[in-house]
Every structure is written in C-alpha cells, then in structure tokens.
Amino acid sequence: MPPELRAAKAKVTRDRKESAIRRALTHPVRSVPLAFLAVILLGAGTLTLPMARTVEDPDIWMDALFTSVSAVCVTGLVTVDTATFWTPFGQAVILALIQLGGFGIMTLATLLALLVRKSIGLKGQLVAQSETHTLNLGDVRSVLLRVAKIMLSIEAATAVLLTGRFWIAYDASPGTAVWHGVFHAVSAFNNAGFGLFSDNLIGFAEDPWIIVPICAAIIAGGLGFPVIIQLVRGDQKMKNWSVHLRLTIYGTLGLLVLGIGLFAAFEWNRAGTLGPLSFTGKLLGSLAGGVFPRTAGFNSIDYGAAAPETLMVTDILMFIGGGSAGTAGGIKITTFLVLGFSIWNEVRGRDEVTIAHRSISASSQRQALSVALLGVAAVVSGTLLLLMVTDYSLEKVLFESISAFATVGVSTGITYNLPPAAEWVLMALMFTGRIGTVTVASALALSSHPRLYRLPEERPIIG
Template identity: 60%
Template sequence: MRSIWSGVMHPARIVPLAFLAAVIVGTILLSLPYSTPGPTRPPVLTAAFTTVSAVCVTGLTTVDTATYWSPFGQVVIMALIQVGGFGIMTLATLLGMLVGGKLRLKSSLIAQAETHTLNIGDVRHVVRRVAVTMLAFEAAFAAVLTVRFRQRYDDSWGEAAWHGVFHSISAFNNAGFALYSDNLIGFVDDAWIMFPICVAIIAGGIGFPVLFELRRRWKTPGLWTVHTRLTVWGSLILLVLGIGAFLALEWSNTGTIGGLSPWGKIVGGVTGGVVPRTAGFNSIDYGQITPETMAVNYVLMFIGGGSASTAGGIKVTTFFLLAFVIWSEVRGERDTNIAHRKIGDSTLRQALTVVLLALAAIAIGTMSILLVTDLSLDVVLFETISAFATVGLSTGITPDLPPSAQGILMMLMFVGRVGTITVASALALKSRHRHFHLPEERPVVG
C-alpha cells in the first residue's frame, strides 16, 4: 500500500493530476447556463477549451471573452487564471525544492533559489510567500490600471476596478485574457495601460525564486546564483532584441503600428517585444504582421520566460544553458562553466531533453492540424508554438478551427504548461549513478 501511495504522490503525477482536476471543475462551471448572458448552456468544447486556456494561463480563445461570457463566467475565468498561476508557481517551486533536496541532502526539501536553510517544515511558509508576492504585485498593478480606466475612458469606479483587477491578474499570470472584443488593440498607444501590463508580465514571468533572491540580495548584497544570472540577463537580452526587432520590422507596417505617432509606435513596439514572452495580449492584429516578425515571434514564444514562473516555453535558463554548451564546444572546452561555476552533465542533458521533447510536441501538433485543415504552414506553426508555450497569441484562426484541431491545441496547452515542469522534475528525481563505465565510442557527428 505504501509503495502504491508513494507512486501516486510522485511529482511526475501530482502536477498533471492537479491541473486536470482544475480543468474538470472549470469546464463544469463554464458549462452552466449562468456562464453566458443567454439562457442556453455553452457547448462543452467551448467551455473546455476556455478552461484549459485559463488554467494553463495561455489566452487562446474560440469565443469573445468580453461578450460571450457573463460576469459570472468572466469571474470563473479570472479565478481559473489565478489558480493556474498560483498552482504553477507553487508546484514548480516546491518541485524544485524536492529535486534539490533529493540531489543534495536526500532527507529534506531544499530550494537553492529560495534559501539555504529551508526544510520540510518550511513548505507552508514558501506557499504563503508565493501567495503574498502574487497578491502584492497584482494589487499594485490593479490600482494603476483602475485609475487609468477611470480617468481616461470614463468608466465608473466599479467598472474601472473590475477591469483593473481582471487585467492585472491576467497580466501577472501571463494569461492574455482581456475584457474587450479586440483584446487590447484599442490601447496600443496608451502607455499608462500598456506599460503597467508589460511590467506585470515581466514580473510574473521572471519566476518566484528569482524575485525572492533579488529581494534578499537587495537587503543583503551578495553574488547571484547561476539560475538568477541566467534568468535576469537572459530575459533582458531577449527583451531588448525582441523590442528592437519588432520596431525595426513593423515601424512602417500600416497594418500594425505604421499608422501611429512615433511615441505610439514605441509603446506598441515595447508591447510587441514583451507579450511573446509569454503573455499573449493582442495590442495589434497579429494576422497583419510581416513574415519576418512572425519568425522572430516563433523564437521568442518557444523560449518563453523564467523557470518556476507563470510564463511558458522551454524557459530562459534552458535556452541559455544550451547556448553556453555550444560556446564551450566551439572553444574546445571540456566543461561548461557559467559565472565561475561548472554546470553538471545531468543538468545539461535535462535541458537538451526538454528542448527536444518540446520540438517533437510542436512538430506533431503542427502536422496533425495541417492534416485536418487547409491552412498554411506559417499560421499553423505560429498557433501551435503559441499553444505549447502557453503564449496565447494568434493570427485569428483559432475560432474557425475544426473541433479536432481545437482538441490538438488543448493538448498542446496542457502538455506545454504541465509537461516541462513534470519532465524536468522527473528526470532529476530519476537520476542514477552507474558503478561502471562502458567502453567509449565516438560516432560521426555532422
């Protein structure tokens, strides 16, 4: 009995089961007649797709969130986003502690990015700190957005507060849901709306362990861990490159930001470089972007944000770890070193495994949708990467996809959100050391 129970409680099973339970509950709630303004019940597929997108904090939708769902349905969606974001951050952080404890102390839960003295009795403390951090950020951004909605758009204080809270939660959790039929296209050049949302996206996507360490180092200066260095500097590099590329490629495109004032173009460019990492708010019509911008977004969406965050993708640390592997190999160095620290071979293998499995999932999903539709490869690939990386950006094809294709996107969202955490943790926990080495042989590479 004990072995059965321990098998069920294995982290590789806890995370998928927890999210699956949230999806079932959310689908039931959104299937109720109260969830839509009319008297009829929403179709199960519509409710399920919206639930998966909200719980996996993606943002892809098959219906207009602003008009299709009633206030009750919108509250359910907001609650699912909050549960999905909180669960992702908490479970990812605790699984990180479990992996660290298994590899280093074996008898305690240790989070290297949290504190060097954390033990099993501190799990409740970690969960509480995650909740406090999330609520503090969300409340701050909600206050700024509420004031702006009230002053600029003549909303009542009640309506402004509701919009401020909803979009703050959606932004911090990198969900991309909005209460406007055009998402956030109407605010593309409003810095007082878009900049707070962008900051919320970055804060939620950098990862709780990094936020905690930055706060600790602010009080007690010291060297950052390799994880924090990779996440902070990697995110900064990708943000600068993403914003620069978007501005350069879309500056004269009248279908996106070409018709705006220079300041409006800058606001739109900053948003265009931030949302693929992986918030999914549409401040422009992504069906009108240039092919070059679409290619840049492929890369940004695939990489995503920080580990143990509300962002998706393969994660910044995974991408830059492999970049350092390539750099070390090019220089002919035996070890991969970052910030005067050697990176273990098992960690590098885990990073490579996550990337290859992600590529396989996207390839299979893309081929499957191409088989059941007559859409072009570029828009389908954009959609599948967006779904797997839980970005939520779309060229507008989601509502018109057949049920089978929508089902494929649901699977990609779920696997992309839950799978990366589960696979990384399972690989670390199953690490074994052989007491012998087989004869070495070198196949031809390249």
C-alpha cells in the same frame, strides 16, 4: 526522557515528514497532470451553466472546455469572445481559473526545483543556494505563503494603476473600472492574456498607463518566484547572484531588447500594425511586441497583419518563454541558455561547461537538451496534425502551435474558425506545454540513478 533519546525521536519524526513530502512531490508525472485536469473539468462544468454565458451555444461543452484549459494553463487562446460571450459570472470563473493555474504552477515548480536541489528552506537555502538537505512541512508552508504574498502584492499594485486609468480616462464607472483593473492585472501577472475587450488591447495601443503596467506585471510574473524572492531580499550585488538568477535576469533583458528592436524594425512603417500610430504609439507597440510574446498572450496589434519576419521572431520568443518557477511558459530561458553555453564550450574545445565561474553538471545539460527536444517534438507533432485537419498555411499553423505549447495565447486570428479536431490538438498542446515542461524536468532530475560501473566508450561519427 534522556536528551539522546529525545533527539533520536525528533530525528525519526523529521525523517517521516520528509519522506511523506518527498513521496508527494517525486511523482509529478502522475499526480500533477491529474490535479490540473480535475480543475479544468470543474471549470468547464461551471462555464456550461446558463448563468455563465450570454447566448445559447450548441457546442457549449467544447467552448467551455477549451476556455477552461486555456485559463488553467494560463494561455489565452479562445474560441469565443471573452468580453461578449461570457457573463460577469463566467468571466469571474475564468479569472479564478487563471489565478489557480498561475499559483499552482509557481508553487509546484518552486517546490520541485528546490526538492531537486534538496534545499527547500527559503530563508537561507533558496537565496544562498546552500545544501542543507532540509525538508519539512514548515518550509513548504513558507514557500506557499511567500508565493501567495508576492503574487497578490504585484497583482494589487497593477490593479490599482489600471483601475485609476480606466476610471479617469475612459469614463468607466467605479465598479467597472475596478473589475477591469483586477481582471487584467491578474491576467497579466499570470501571463494569461485574457482580456475583457473584444479587440484585446488594440484599443489601448497608444496609452502608456495601460500598456506599461501590464508589461511590467508580465515581466515580473515571468521571472519566476526564486528570482523575485532573491531580488526582494536585496541581494543586488552581482557577486552574490546565483547562476540561475544571472541566466534569468540577463536572458530576460537580452530577449526583451532583441524582441523590441526587431519588432520595431519590421513593423515601424507597416500599414496594418504600427504604421498609422503616433511616435509614442509606435514605441509602446514595439515594447508590447517584445514583451507580449514572452508567453503573455495580450496583443496591441493585429498579428494577422504582421510581417512574416515578425511572426518568425515571435515564434522564437514564444518557444523560449520566460523564467523557471514562474507563470511564463516555453522551454524557459535557463534551458535555452544552458544549451547555448554548452554549444559555446564545445566549439571552444572545453570539456566542462562553466557559467559565471560555476560548473554546470552534465545532468543539467542533459535535462535541458531533453526538455528542448521534447518541446520541438510537441510543436512539430501539433503543427503536422493541424495541417492535416485545416486548410491554413504552414506559417499560421506553426504560429498557433507554438503559441499553444508555450502557453502564450497570441494568435493570427485563426483560432475562432478551427474545427473541433484542431481545438483538441491545441488543448493537448496547451496542457502539455504548461504541465509537461515542469514535470518532465523534475522527473528527469529526481529519477537519476548513477551507475556504479562504466561501459567501454565508443565515439560514433557526429555531423
């Protein structure tokens, strides 16, 4: 076969593979929610088995469905006590659902983000952000393998630290220590917030060997796979950092400092939270107060006793969330900062939005605005519905709505006592917040069709 014909045939084969992958990934609004819904129903069905629970429950389907939604959407809100209601088998099912949900979100968001940039080759394209317009099965396989490798490595390292601490300091048997270590490591990296203790992590509020590793795993999972892989590859020179990396790293550091500082300021001497703790305990509590609301869902203090100012700051941190293509929820740091830079440049009278000597496209700004406003609409709608079906105050209901939408899982304690109608609202918020932000953002980017003409311009009065 002549070389020209062989090359042409190879190109046709590559084009067919690329077309097949694009068809599979460019319809996330239909395929992704259905896939996650199937896993949720399978998990709920498994949790209804007698071997999965310790007590008889006439509303087992509702509790099982709520728990499955919360686990797959890596949220952490629960209607029953995970430590006592579910058997070890049931807890293992929850752990599997958390891992599936976290892995699915990371791989899906990464593939869609790269597809939007038309750059799925990881070795050069992901790090250098070069537009090679390549897309093939090998690249997708590389994405999946790298995500799995990074996820399992961080979870394993966290599990080893936690297992050692549970074994040495809390007289747990080797088997129990390993199980607690693995469960909380997976839950932390996936920003799920499920715990195997009835008071979550309140009993470990002054133990740095528990709180610090969990916080580190939460931050790592919330950075997102593109950021982790770029840091792992050693691109530590800031001049080589992409705009996405800069926004995620600086945004994460800024929100952590702000969250920790404000939490300490509002709760340092408060009797129901940090007040009774030692100085070290207050520092650890402040660290947890700044990290856990970043969609993790753990709690080392009782948020039902927290100051209104603390709840407001937590609302903001929860809604913003973590990094894109990671296990964190919320509207994402990049979305928030792109909108912030857009406002800043508008105030300065600049037509072009620039970040780190790079111009941000108008389509990216519109996508950020759409995701943020749709998030606001979801939270407002959920809050209104919860107010209609419950007797709780606006402060607590808003906190619960944002926690569900941002897939955080922190609660002021009202989740256990909500009526079924309110549970359906929270499940809808969790599902929308976990799947919606990814699919909507990618769908907006992939469905853009530039016009070949321009209509006459008119300027309505703004403000």
